[in-house]
Amino acid sequence: MNIEIMPFHAGHITDCATLYCETYNAEPWNEQWDSEQPILDFLNAHLANNYFMGFVVQIENKIIAASIGFKKPWNQGIEYYIDEFFIHPDYQGLKVGSRLMQYIEKKCQNEQLNAIILNTERGYPSELFYKNNQFTEHESLIIMSKSIE
16 A cells, blocks of 8 residues: 655645545544534634644555644644544555654654644544554543533
8 A cells, every 4th residue: 555644735625525524524522524614623723823734645546544633832842733633444454544644743742842732532443543552541630521502
């Protein structure tokens, strides 16, 4: 499988929005993305951020994976915060995600970033994927949210 990994740019937005919906409408997430518009808005907002850092994986000019995030200045240096990392369901389990993560790690090293940070669903395949890629769980942290009505 001949894959190409490259920085995300504005020309990738539409294809990445479609990929996002296809990925998260499938097992195990089963989210309901009836419209790509919220994802288009999300991607455009990230791209407008001066700390944006994103990547796509292509096979024969078709985007099959993406990482969307930003550089986050923090007390021990600058981290790469992955906001979304998604692989087309047909390519999961084929090391595409691991190759993308290795590419990201090299980019972070070259830019002297000191860490890659993300969150994921406990018990989902993504948890094992990240652990297999040498991510460690921060047991002292929790994610909290509050709905605004």
